[in-house]
Amino acid sequence: MSGRFLLAIDQGTSSSRTVIYDHAATVVSSAQQEFPQVYPEPGWVEHDPEAIWMSVQAVARQALAEAGATAADITGIGITNQRETTLIWDRKTGQCVHNAIVWQDRRTAAHCERLKSDGAESLVIEKTGLRLDPYFSATKIAWILDNVAGIRDRAVAGELAFGTVDSFLLWRLTGGRTHASDATNASRTLLFNIHTQEWDDELLELFDIPRQLLPDVLDSAAEFGESDDAMFGGVVPVLGMAGDQQAALIGQAGFEKGMTKSTYGTGCFVIANTGSDALRSDNKLLTTVASRIDGKVTYGLEGSVFVAGSAMQWLRDELRIIDSAPQSEDIAAATGIVDDVYVVPAFAGLGAPYWDPHARGAILGLSRGSGRDQIVTATLQAIAFQTRDLSNAMSDDGVTPSIIRVDGGMVGNDWFLQFLADILEIPVERPRNVESTVLGAASLAGLQSGVITSVSQIAELWERDALFEPAMTPERREHLLAGWADAVSRVGTDR
Numbered sequence: 001m002s003g004r005f006l007l008a009i010d011q012g013t014s015s016s017r018t019v020i021y022d023h024a025a026t027v028v029s030s031a032q033q034e035f036p037q038v039y040p041e042p043g044w045v046e047h048d049p050e051a052i053w054m055s056v057q058a059v060a061r062q063a064l065a066e067a068g069a070t071a072a073d074i075t076g077i078g079i080t081n082q083r084e085t086t087l088i089w090d091r092k093t094g095q096c097v098h099n100a101i102v103w104q105d106r107r108t109a110a111h112c113e114r115l116k117s118d119g120a121e122s123l124v125i126e127k128t129g130l131r132l133d134p135y136f137s138a139t140k141i142a143w144i145l146d147n148v149a150g151i152r153d154r155a156v157a158g159e160l161a162f163g164t165v166d167s168f169l170l171w172r173l174t175g176g177r178t179h180a181s182d183a184t185n186a187s188r189t190l191l192f193n194i195h196t197q198e199w200d201d202e203l204l205e206l207f208d209i210p211r212q213l214l215p216d217v218l219d220s221a222a223e224f225g226e227s228d229d230a231m232f233g234g235v236v237p238v239l240g241m242a243g244d245q246q247a248a249l250i251g252q253a254g255f256e257k258g259m260t261k262s263t264y265g266t267g268c269f270v271i272a273n274t275g276s277d278a279l280r281s282d283n284k285l286l287t288t289v290a291s292r293i294d295g296k297v298t299y300g301l302e303g304s305v306f307v308a309g310s311a312m313q314w315l316r317d318e319l320r321i322i323d324s325a326p327q328s329e330d331i332a333a334a335t336g337i338v339d340d341v342y343v344v345p346a347f348a349g350l351g352a353p354y355w356d357p358h359a360r361g362a363i364l365g366l367s368r369g370s371g372r373d374q375i376v377t378a379t380l381q382a383i384a385f386q387t388r389d390l391s392n393a394m395s396d397d398g399v400t401p402s403i404i405r406v407d408g409g410m411v412g413n414d415w416f417l418q419f420l421a422d423i424l425e426i427p428v429e430r431p432r433n434v435e436s437t438v439l440g441a442a443s444l445a446g447l448q449s450g451v452i453t454s455v456s457q458i459a460e461l462w463e464r465d466a467l468f469e470p471a472m473t474p475e476r477r478e479h480l481l482a483g484w485a486d487a488v489s490r491v492g493t494d495r
Contacts, residue, residue: 012307055453073232078240078441108139129287178225240444303390422472
């Protein structure tokens with residue numbers, strides 16, 4: 001082992017970030033950079049792969065410079081990433097054949113519906129723990145193969161590589177020497193059998209995807225290769241990798257069965273640790289790989305809400321009724337709970353437990369007295385209501401946490417967290433370090449390098465910042481939830 005620091009890359013949906021930690025998990029430096037979103041058609045979301053890569057290089061180098069560090073000072077690199085986002089690139093040049101198709105993209109809804117009508121969803125759920133939905137990678141891969149001229153033939157010939165963002169970054173970091181992913185990211189593709197821990201031939205045939213495209217799948221803490229000299233001016237090993245939500249569970253020290261976290265970033269993602277049990281949901285939640293460390297698989301039960309923090313961006317950038325996301329806290333505190341206006345932010349359809357890709361957003365209950373303050377507050381409330389939907393589904397599946405740990409960009413909003421505790425009817429716990437995702441990536445690299453000796457050591461580093469206890473009356477809560485249920489029923493395509 002050499003070096004003083006761990007370098008963690010967090011490549012998210014709207015920005016890339018690098019955080020450098022010392023071996024006690026204290027932040028030494030950090031840098032973050034937003035990059036453009038591309039919306040070619042309604043419901044389509046893309047990223048320019050080069051914009052992703054340039055932003056990652058920029059923030060990594062900036063964080064190193066601010067830490068006064070060189071490659072020799074870095075013990076290892078951990079990577080965490082937006083999941084399901086799909087890229088295909090040329091193995092010789094490293095250039096992508098199409099923009100990255102983002103997890104929010106809904107262009108393959110009709111493909112998923114055809115497969116459902118053919119009776120394929122039960123097979124998919126059995127093997128992957130996922131559902132047939134445009135959210136996941138497989139139909140995105142198929143779309144690129146079928147819509148970019150000559151690509152399918154090149155894929156069959158072994159000239160191209162598929163990866164989620166983790167694989168793409170690893171390929172670029174290692175100068176094309178490593179084409180790999182980890183089990184958490186692989187488990188989000190619809191192509192990986194979470195029980196055998198292998199790419200599945202029956203699923204590859206179902207989606208018509210050549211095996212030649214696929215990366216090797218390693219543990220979340222593993223020897224992923226070494227960075228190219230040109231990246232950092234020296235060789236640095238890549239030692240950890242996990243999808244962002246699984247990394248957040250690790251950063252929240254969610255290692256015990258039943259421990260649950262909810263991350264509020266672009267979307268909202270709740271994961272409960274179910275241990276060695278790949279618990280199959282009867283309520284349209286997802287069974288996923290929470291981590292694979294030393295060959296041991298830990299499973300999770302997950303609910304995904306597609307729009308959370310991005311609703312705040314919508315208020316800021318499209319409606320232009322707030323100047324910044326933090327402003328929403330002051331507005332909500334002054335306005336108080338809104339009983340009659342409901343915002344359903346189904347900008348990319350509805351995720352769990354509805355799984356309605358055709359639903360679209362709406363503001364309901366407006367009166368002449370409704371204005372900016374009511375819409376902003378109702379948008380915050382909608383994110384809590386969606387979390388309650390996930391919590392109900394988890395409880396029905398037999399997972400009922402007594403407390404929930406939260407992280408992500410929205411959790412600095414005390415008003416929101418108090419409302420969340422009130423709606424969930426359980427305490428909400430905010431950690432001192434709310435950037436759990438990037439901390440989880442660093443922790444994986446620390447485990448592999450030996451800087452961190454066990455997962456229990458990660459748990460010892462976790463500290464509480466604040467606890468929010470439910471205080472709302474049952475009658476008020478039920479009134480609000482009934483209004484929310486009515487609002488959702490009005491935007492769904494099954495209405």
